[in-house]
Amino acid sequence: MVTICCLMVLLSGYLLCLSFTGPKAPATPVTFVVPAGWPQPLYDFKQNPLTTQGIALGRKLFYDGRLSKDGNFACAACHQQFAAFATYDHNVSHGFNNSFTRRNAPGLFNLAWQKDFMWDGGINHLDVQPLAPITDTLEMAENIDTVLNKLRADTAYVRMFSAAFGDEKINTLRMTKALSQFMLTMVSANSKYDRVMRGEDSFNLPQRLGYEIFQKKCVACHAPPLFTDLTYRNTGLSVDPYLNDMGRMRITRKPEDSLKFKVPSLRNVVLTFPYGHDGRFYNLMDVFEHYRGGVVAGSTTDALVKNKIPLSNFEIGQLKAFMYTLTDSVFLKDPVFSPPGYENRTPLAPGEHLHRYQY
Amino acid sequence: MKTKNEPLVKLTTLKTRWFALLCGLICSVPCLGQLTQNRETGNMLKLTFNNVVAGKPLALRQDYTNSFGETYSVIKFRYYITQIQMIDSSNMSVQFFPDDYFLIDAGDSSTRTLNIPLSLKRLSYLSFLVGVDSVANVSGTQQGALDPANGMFWAWNTGYVMAKLQGISPAAKSPAHGFTFDVGGFKPGENAARKIEFVLNPTTKKSKAIHSIVFNVDVDKWFNGTHPIKLAEHPGCHEPGALAMQLADNYQTMFSIESTAK
Numbered sequence: 001m002v003t004i005c006c007l008m009v010l011l012s013g014y015l016l017c018l019s020f021t022g023p024k025a026p027a028t029p030v031t032f033v034v035p036a037g038w039p040q041p042l043y044d045f046k047q048n049p050l051t052t053q054g055i056a057l058g059r060k061l062f063y064d065g066r067l068s069k070d071g072n073f074a075c076a077a078c079h080q081q082f083a084a085f086a087t088y089d090h091n092v093s094h095g096f097n098n099s100f101t102r103r104n105a106p107g108l109f110n111l112a113w114q115k116d117f118m119w120d121g122g123i124n125h126l127d128v129q130p131l132a133p134i135t136d137t138l139e140m141a142e143n144i145d146t147v148l149n150k151l152r153a154d155t156a157y158v159r160m161f162s163a164a165f166g167d168e169k170i171n172t173l174r175m176t177k178a179l180s181q182f183m184l185t186m187v188s189a190n191s192k193y194d195r196v197m198r199g200e201d202s203f204n205l206p207q208r209l210g211y212e213i214f215q216k217k218c219v220a221c222h223a224p225p226l227f228t229d230l231t232y233r234n235t236g237l238s239v240d241p242y243l244n245d246m247g248r249m250r251i252t253r254k255p256e257d258s259l260k261f262k263v264p265s266l267r268n269v270v271l272t273f274p275y276g277h278d279g280r281f282y283n284l285m286d287v288f289e290h291y292r293g294g295v296v297a298g299s300t301t302d303a304l305v306k307n308k309i310p311l312s313n314f315e316i317g318q319l320k321a322f323m324y325t326l327t328d329s330v331f332l333k334d335p336v337f338s339p340p341g342y343e344n345r346t347p348l349a350p351g352e353h354l355h356r357y358q359y
Numbered sequence: 360m361k362t363k364n365e366p367l368v369k370l371t372t373l374k375t376r377w378f379a380l381l382c383g384l385i386c387s388v389p390c391l392g393q394l395t396q397n398r399e400t401g402n403m404l405k406l407t408f409n410n411v412v413a414g415k416p417l418a419l420r421q422d423y424t425n426s427f428g429e430t431y432s433v434i435k436f437r438y439y440i441t442q443i444q445m446i447d448s449s450n451m452s453v454q455f456f457p458d459d460y461f462l463i464d465a466g467d468s469s470t471r472t473l474n475i476p477l478s479l480k481r482l483s484y485l486s487f488l489v490g491v492d493s494v495a496n497v498s499g500t501q502q503g504a505l506d507p508a509n510g511m512f513w514a515w516n517t518g519y520v521m522a523k524l525q526g527i528s529p530a531a532k533s534p535a536h537g538f539t540f541d542v543g544g545f546k547p548g549e550n551a552a553r554k555i556e557f558v559l560n561p562t563t564k565k566s567k568a569i570h571s572i573v574f575n576v577d578v579d580k581w582f583n584g585t586h587p588i589k590l591a592e593h594p595g596c597h598e599p600g601a602l603a604m605q606l607a608d609n610y611q612t613m614f615s616i617e618s619t620a621k
Contacts, residue, residue, distance in 0.1 A: 118515075123517045126499070172502065253599075
C-alpha cells in the first residue's frame with residue numbers, strides 16, 4: 001500500500017514536471033573543464049549553460065555561409081581550424097564583394113577567459129561578438145534580421161534550435177548564445193609547453209633556453225597560461241597611412257589609448273602568421289626584428305618596448321624553438337571543431353595534401 | 360474624468376531624488392503582472408507617447424523648421440523606455456519595473472502605448488529612464504525590445520543606441536543632406552540614458568488613481584532642449600561622447616504631460 005502511494009506521488013510529480021517543461025527532452029548538459037592550474041573563466045556559464053545540442057548548433061552556425069550576405073563568408077572563412085582559427089597566411093582577411101578587412105583575424109581559443117574582444121577591446125561580451133563581423137560591410141555584410149529569417153526557413157535549424165533551447169523560437173539571443181557555446185569549447189591547453197608544465201614531457205635544449213629567454217624578455221605581456229595579459233599596449237608600430245588605425249582610442253576616446261592594441265596570445269603562434277594588428281609582420285623574424293630595432297617611440301609607446309628589446313641572433317633562434325612548443329596539435333586537428341559532417345575527414349592542414357596525394 | 364494640462368511639479372531637489380531612490384530600493388515589490396505594449400488588461404496604467412513637433416503630431420517626411428531656422432524632416436525617430444517607477448506618497452508604496460524595456464518607434468503607432476499593471480491606490484510620482492541601463496549594455500545579447508536585430512545596437516563598440524533621430528535637412532552638410540543622431544553610451548561620464556520624473560497633481564485621499572497619462576514627446580527639443588545643436592554644424596552622432604551627452608541632455612527635456620485621466 002505504502003509502495004503504491006509512493007509510486008502515485010512519484011508519478012504525479014513526474015507528470016507535474018512534464019506539464020511545466022513540456023514533453024521535449026531537455027538538452028544534455030556539458031561540463032566546461034578548466035585546465036589544471038588555470039584561473040577560473042570570466043564567461044558566466046550560468047547565463048548560457050553548455051549543452052551538447054547548443055554546441056552542435058553553434059558549430060553548424062560557425063560553418064554556415066548563410067550568415068553572410070552572399071553565402072560565401074561563414075565565420076570559418078576567416079577563422080580556420082588549421083590556423084588555430086585565425087586566417088592562415090593572410091595579413092588581413094577577405095570579405096564580401098572583394099573587400100579586405102581592416103585588421104588581422106586573431107586566432108580563436110580560450111575565449112572563456114577574455115573580458116573584451118577585438119584588437120581594440122570594443123566588444124564587451126562574447127555573446128555579442130559575432131554581431132560585428134556579421135554586420136560589417138567589409139566582412140559578412142549581412143543584417144541580423146535577414147540572417148535570422150534564413151535560419152527560420154531551414155527546418156534543420158528549427159529542429160536544432162528546438163533541441164538546444166526547448167522550443168522553435170529563433171532569435172538573436174539564441175543564435176549568439178549557441179555560437180558562444182561552440183566557441184567556448186575551443187580550449188587550447190595541450191601544446192608541448194603544457195605537457196612539459198604537467199611533467200609529461202621535457203623541452204629539448206633550444207626550447208629550454210628559449211623558455212628562459214622568454215621568461216626574461218617576453219613574459220611581462222605574454223603571460224602564461226593564456227600567453228597574453230589581455231592588456232592594451234602600443235608596441236611601437238608606425239601608423240599605416242591607409243588604415244590610420246588608432247586602436248583602443250577609437251573605443252575609449254582617450255588620447256592615452258592612442259595606438260594601443262590588445263596583447264595577442266602566443267599560443268599556436270607559429271600558425272597565426274602574419275602578425276601585428278594589421279598583419280604587417282610576415283613571419284616571426286619580422287616580429288623579432290621589430291622589437292630589437294624597429295620600435296617607434298611615441299608618446300603612448302609602452303615602457304617595456306620603448307627602448308627596444310635587446311635580442312641576439314642566438315636568442316632569437318632559441319625563442320623560436322620555444323614558440324614552436326606552443327603549437328597545440330590536438331586542438332588544431334580535434335574533429336569536434338571541424339565542419340559538421342567532417343568528423344572523420346578533418347580538412348587537411350595547409351601543405352599536407354602535398355604529402356598525402358603523392359603517386 | 361480627464362483634466363487638460365494639469366499643473367505639474369518636477370522633482371528637482373537632490374534630496375527628493377535620493378528619497379525616491381531609497382523608497383525604490385526598500386519597497387520595490389516584484390511585479391506580478393506583465394507589462395505590455397499596446398494591450399490592455401486588468402487594472403492598468405496606460406502611458407501614451409504622442410510624438411509631436413511644436414504641439415502638433417509628428418508626421419514623418421514632412422518639413423519642419425527648428426529654432427535656428429533650419430528646415431528638417433524626420434525619417435526615423437525611436438527611443439527606449441525602461442525602469443518605470445510609480446509611487447503612492449500617501450502610504451509610501453512603490454512599484455518599479457527595472458527589467459521591462461519598450462522601444463517607441465514613430466514609424467509604428469502600435470508602440471506608442473504602454474500598459475503597466477497598477478497596484479497603487481493613488482499615483483503621486485512617476486519616473487522612467489529614456490535609454491537602456493548600463494547593466495543591459497554589458498550582459499551579452501538581449502531579446503525582445505532589446506534584440507540587436509531591432510537596429511538599436513552598436514556591434515563594433517558594444518552598446519545600445521538609447522534614442523535615434525534621423526532625417527533630412529538642407530542645412531546638413533552631408534551626403535544627400537541626411538542627418539543621423541544615434542545617441543548612446545553607458546560608461547561613467549558618457550551615459551546617455553536620462554531619467555524623466557513627474558510629480559503628479561496632489562490628490563485628496565478620496566480621489567481615484569490616475570489610470571492614463573498622455574505624454575507629448577517634442578522632437579524639436581533635440582535641437583535646443585538644453586544645448587543649441589545646429590544641423591549645419593552637427594549632421595551626425597554615431598558614438599558615445601560629448602555630442603551624445605548634449606543630445607541626451609536635450610532629449611531629456613522632450614517629455615511633458617499632455618493630459619491625465621482617472
